[in-house]
Amino acid sequence: MSALVYLVSRKLKNRVKEILHRPTELIVLLVVLAFAVFVIWTGNMSRESEALRDFGELEAILLGVYTVVFVLIAKNGFVNGAAMFSMPDVNLLFDAPFQPKTMLSYGLFSQMGHALSLGIVLVYQYSWLRSAYDVTLLKLLVIVIGYAMTVFLAQMIAMLIYSLTSGSDKKCRIAKGIFYGLLLIFVAFFAKDVLTTEGEMLPRVVAAANKPLMHFLPVAGFLRFGVAGALSQHWSAAFIALGCFVVCVAVYYVLVSLLRIDFYEDVLKAAEISFSAITARKEGKAQELAPRNVKVGKTGITHGEGAAVIGVKHSIENRRSRFLLFDLMSLIFAAATIIFALIIKDAVGAFAFSVYMMVMSVGSGRWAKELTLPYVYLIPEPSFKKLLYTIKEQLPALAAQSVLNFVLLPFLIDCDWLTCIAMMTARFSFGLLFIGVNLLLSRLLGGNGNNKAIIVMVYFLFCLLASIPAIAAGVAVHFIYLGFASIAYSFFAIFAVNTLLALLLLFLCRNILETSQNNNR
Amino acid sequence: MLQVNHVTKKYGKLTAVEDVGFQIDNGEIAVLLGPNGAGKSTIIKCISGLLRFDGEILIDGHANKSLDAKRALGYVPEMPAVYDMLTVGEHLEFIVRAYRMQDDGTAERLLERFELLDKKDKLGKELSKGMQQKLSICCALVHRPSVVIFDEPMVGLDPHAIKQLKEVFMELRANGATVLISTHMIDSVENYWDKAYIMQAGKFVAERAASDVSEESLESLFFRLTESGEKA
Numbered sequence: 001m002s003a004l005v006y007l008v009s010r011k012l013k014n015r016v017k018e019i020l021h022r023p024t025e026l027i028v029l030l031v032v033l034a035f036a037v038f039v040i041w042t043g044n045m046s047r048e049s050e051a052l053r054d055f056g057e058l059e060a061i062l063l064g065v066y067t068v069v070f071v072l073i074a075k076n077g078f079v080n081g082a083a084m085f086s087m088p089d090v091n092l093l094f095d096a097p098f099q100p101k102t103m104l105s106y107g108l109f110s111q112m113g114h115a116l117s118l119g120i121v122l123v124y125q126y127s128w129l130r131s132a133y134d135v136t137l138l139k140l141l142v143i144v145i146g147y148a149m150t151v152f153l154a155q156m157i158a159m160l161i162y163s164l165t166s167g168s169d170k171k172c173r174i175a176k177g178i179f180y181g182l183l184l185i186f187v188a189f190f191a192k193d194v195l196t197t198e199g200e201m202l203p204r205v206v207a208a209a210n211k212p213l214m215h216f217l218p219v220a221g222f223l224r225f226g227v228a229g230a231l232s233q234h235w236s237a238a239f240i241a242l243g244c245f246v247v248c249v250a251v252y253y254v255l256v257s258l259l260r261i262d263f264y265e266d267v268l269k270a271a272e273i274s275f276s277a278i279t280a281r282k283e284g285k286a287q288e289l290a291p292r293n294v295k296v297g298k299t300g301i302t303h304g305e306g307a308a309v310i311g312v313k314h315s316i317e318n319r320r321s322r323f324l325l326f327d328l329m330s331l332i333f334a335a336a337t338i339i340f341a342l343i344i345k346d347a348v349g350a351f352a353f354s355v356y357m358m359v360m361s362v363g364s365g366r367w368a369k370e371l372t373l374p375y376v377y378l379i380p381e382p383s384f385k386k387l388l389y390t391i392k393e394q395l396p397a398l399a400a401q402s403v404l405n406f407v408l409l410p411f412l413i414d415c416d417w418l419t420c421i422a423m424m425t426a427r428f429s430f431g432l433l434f435i436g437v438n439l440l441l442s443r444l445l446g447g448n449g450n451n452k453a454i455i456v457m458v459y460f461l462f463c464l465l466a467s468i469p470a471i472a473a474g475v476a477v478h479f480i481y482l483g484f485a486s487i488a489y490s491f492f493a494i495f496a497v498n499t500l501l502a503l504l505l506l507f508l509c510r511n512i513l514e515t516s517q518n519n520n521r
Numbered sequence: 522m523l524q525v526n527h528v529t530k531k532y533g534k535l536t537a538v539e540d541v542g543f544q545i546d547n548g549e550i551a552v553l554l555g556p557n558g559a560g561k562s563t564i565i566k567c568i569s570g571l572l573r574f575d576g577e578i579l580i581d582g583h584a585n586k587s588l589d590a591k592r593a594l595g596y597v598p599e600m601p602a603v604y605d606m607l608t609v610g611e612h613l614e615f616i617v618r619a620y621r622m623q624d625d626g627t628a629e630r631l632l633e634r635f636e637l638l639d640k641k642d643k644l645g646k647e648l649s650k651g652m653q654q655k656l657s658i659c660c661a662l663v664h665r666p667s668v669v670i671f672d673e674p675m676v677g678l679d680p681h682a683i684k685q686l687k688e689v690f691m692e693l694r695a696n697g698a699t700v701l702i703s704t705h706m707i708d709s710v711e712n713y714w715d716k717a718y719i720m721q722a723g724k725f726v727a728e729r730a731a732s733d734v735s736e737e738s739l740e741s742l743f744f745r746l747t748e749s750g751e752k753a
Contacts, residue, residue: 294606299642301614309618317606320644373602375660377571379619380591514570514586 003096004106028457036123040137043130057202057343058133059228060209062143064339066150066220068332071183073154074219077161078176084111084155090271094264101253107267108152115151119144139231146227149245153219156252159267163259186217201412202342219248294320307381307389314366314393323366325400333357334404338412347415348487351423354405355430359463362434365394371442377513384510391435391506398431399424422491426474429498430467436505437462443509466505470497522547523568523668523699528576530563537563538574539723545699545716547667550690552710553703554739555720556747561703562599564720565672568701569596580668592620595666599673601653602660605646609637609656612645613663620664631659634685651677658686668699675709687713707740714739721747 019025084107085093093103122144129135135143161179165171193208194201208214215225226241228234297319304312318324326334336357341350367390370376376386402424409415409423441459474490481489523545530538538560545551555561567574570586580590607615613628632638635655640648648656654677661669675683690713693700704710717739719727726746729739737745 294644294646296608296642296644299608299611301611301618305618305621307619309615313604313607313611313615316611317604320606373604374569374571374596374598375602375616375619378569378591378594378596380588381619382588 004093004098004102007093008106008110031457032120036120036126039124039127043127052134053132054203054206055133055232056206056210058129058135058231059224060206062146062227063209063214063217063220063224066146066224067217069147069150070154070218070220073151074157074161075179077158078165078172078179084108084159085267085271087271090264090268100264101256103264104253104256108156111155112148112152115148116144119147122147135231142227142230146223150219150223153223153245153248156249157219160252160255182218186214186221189213202345205342296320307379307385310370310376310379310386310389311392314370314390317366318393323397325397326404329361330397330401330404333361334401337405338408341409341413345413347409347413347419347423350406350409350413351427351491354427355467358401358427358431359434359460362394362398362431362438365391365397365435367391367394367435368438383513386513387439387506387510394431394435398428402427402431416486416488419486419488419491422488422495426470426491426494426498429470429495429502432502433466433470433498433505434463436502436509437466439509439512440505443512466501467498469501470494473497522579522581523701524577524579525564525568526577526579528564528567528574528578530560530567530572530574537723538567540576541720541723541725542576543716543718543725543728545701547699548694548697549715550694550700550702550713551716551718552714553701553718553720554705554707554743556705559720560723561705561720562672563723565596565599565670565701565703568670569594569598592664593667595661595664595669597658597661597669597671597674599676601650601657601677603645603648603653603656605644607645608642609645609648610641612656612660616660616663622664627665628659628663631662634689635659635682651679651682654678655682658689662689666698669693669701671700671702671704673704674702675704675706683709707743711739719743719746 019029089107093106122140126135126137126140129140161175165175189211190208193211194204197204197207215221217224222241222244226238226244229237229241301309301312301316304310333354337350337354340353341347344350370390376390379386405427406415406420406423410417410420415423437459441455441462445455445458471494473493473496477493478487478490525544526542528538528541529536541560541564543551553561553564563572566572568578568580568585570591578585581593583590583593585594604612604615609632610628613632614624617624617628629638632641635658637652637655637659640652645653645656654674658671658674661671674686678686690700690702694713694715702710702714715731717727717729717731718725719729719742727742729735729742735742
């Protein structure tokens with residue numbers, strides 16, 4: 001048996017054994033699978049009752065998703081290369097007598113395997129995809145394969161970019177110009193089509209995304225063309241896309257041979273970065289999402305004493321991380337909310353979507369990073385005071401992101417300004433509530449939770465439970481004043497209840513910096 | 522002075538530290554020795570107030586979670602604790618301000634001593650691991666604590682920094698501070714300890730004072746106990 005086949009099969013076998021020997025991991029896996037089955041079952045149940053939406057919308061969504069995935073991965077080629085190998089791969093396999101091409105195939109296919117395993121996320125979209133676009137399980141599998149192929153080619157291109165440009169700023173600038181210039185051309189054509197046609201916004205966006213020109217968008221364009229072809233049984237389109245995929249891979253291998261690209265060095269940096277990120281995660285440290293070149297600017301803390309200096313420090317750190325009120329993720333979430341609102345044309349649905357997207361992002365603020373270092377526990381100041389100054393930095397960002405998520409809705413869908421403002425306040429209050437839930441979980445588990453998946457599940461459950469009072473209040477207000485008041489009053493009720501509950505949680509967790517376990521192992 | 526009385530720390534069913542007790546007086550250096558996984562870092566984190574525990578820990582007579590105890594304590598963690606987005610100088614300014622101290626030049630002296638003065642405007646993320654460790658040490662000392670705890674302080678340090686750190690240990694002792702050093706590099710502490718504690722499987726298996734007359738070196742005592750599993 002080839003050593004690489006042995007390695008892959010052993011890793012898989014040991015992973016399965018590990019899951020079977022760890023009850024918590026097994027429970028998580030079973031819950032994940034049960035939830036997937038539930039989503040598939042409910043998807044099949046709800047299908048009969050609803051009218052199907054325009055299939056073109058799904059084609060446009062696929063183009064958007066594949067393009068975002070492709071750009072986010074491929075652009076790493078300008079910084080680190082492709083993260084397709086782990087540190088043990090680099091240390092053990094690169095020194096072993098394997099052909100570089102064999103290693104390259106191993107890396108690319110391993111990465112494709114990861115992409116397919118991440119495709120489970122797409123399974124959770126089955127219910128609405130089924131009811132809206134009649135996407136069967138087989139069709140969903142085609143979408144997931146398209147996604148995995150996008151990841152595969154994006155990794156390959158990231159590595160090629162890095163191989164050809166690393167070590168030369170000029171080459172890097174030229175490559176960046178070509179990469180983003182090409183992207184910009186397609187965005188410009190798309191924007192022109194949307195802005196110069198008339199009618200409702202959604203059909204204009206869909207029509208622009210599905211123009212034949214978009215099939216030529218590198219990777220994402222032809223893969224979307226192929227997947228959409230397979231979904232609508234236009235097999236010629238699927239075969240053309242498959243052909244393009246094979247040609248891309250073949251061209252890449254030829255380039256690696258002709259240019260004698262020594263990719264070992266090119267993947268090293270990405271492997272080291274990924275290894276240090278994994279190590280930091282294992283040690284319980286939150287990674288700083290910092291730009292590559294940090295502009296230090298004015299130095300010195302200059303003001304603040306005692307607990308207050310924590311807040312001053314956060315503002316300095318945010319300035320250098322170029323995080324003023326928005327990060328890339330919050331912008332993507334806001335864009336997704338607006339697109340979702342356009343598709344469903346319902347303010348309440350858009351609100352629910354926006355809050356759902358916020359559940360995970362709230363726990364990644366600077367305040368959460370602060371709790372992973374010892375200083376906040378060691379500083380001789382009252383625990384509650386330190387806690388307040390630690391979470392203070394999150395509030396302006398929460399407010400600004402709430403505004404950004406909904407400010408365009410009155411222009412795009414049937415949503416009056418009062419409702420829009422009420423939605424902003426209600427979303428802000430959910431942000432406060434989820435911070436409170438994070439703290440409560442930290443207080444209850446106190447660093448004892450070793451299984452991150454279990455913690456995430458418990459966190460989701462707690463968020464769900466904590467949301468019930470506000471949602472109940474919103475529903476109650478809606479029914480009591482049915483016909484007399486706008487839905488806006490329900491959102492104001494949600495804001496009031498959430499804020500009170502968040503303050504209660506904060507008060508209950510006031511001693512968290514005395515009792516929490518900073519188990520930074 | 523540092524007093525640890527009947528401290529037990531459990532992670533679920535696993536007992537990491539079991540009924541540990543010791544006292545280090547002012548002007549004393551104690552070393553905590555033990556193989557990997559013996560519980561050294563756990564007891565250190567309990568003392569620093571980072572972990573919950575059963576028992577009692579007093580720092581200069583105050584319960585370790587009290588503000589008075591926190592003011593008196595300096596802690597160098599096992600992993601360098603550095604903010605990526607603060608400069609070296611800002612780290613020390615942050616600590617000085619957080620502890621409501623006046624900057625009397627201690628920060629600059631520490632930076633000079635550990636050869637970090639020329640890196641004063643470098644960000645935490647730009648430092649090598651060894652430099653991060655030096656900065657961590659400076660942060661623990663800048664507020665002039667009376668009880669200082671070092672968890673594997675020499676890991677990653679260059680020879681000059683190790684020499685400086687050893688001198689710092691001596692100066693702290695001479696100034697009446699209480700010093701506890703956890704390490705498994707026995708030869709690095711051989712010359713200056715006043716008390717030594719050897720841990721294994723969460724328990725103290727031996728205690729020795731420098732004044733005790735014994736022909737057996739600390740190193741051979743350590744190996745005898747940890748390799749055979751016997752208790753002194």
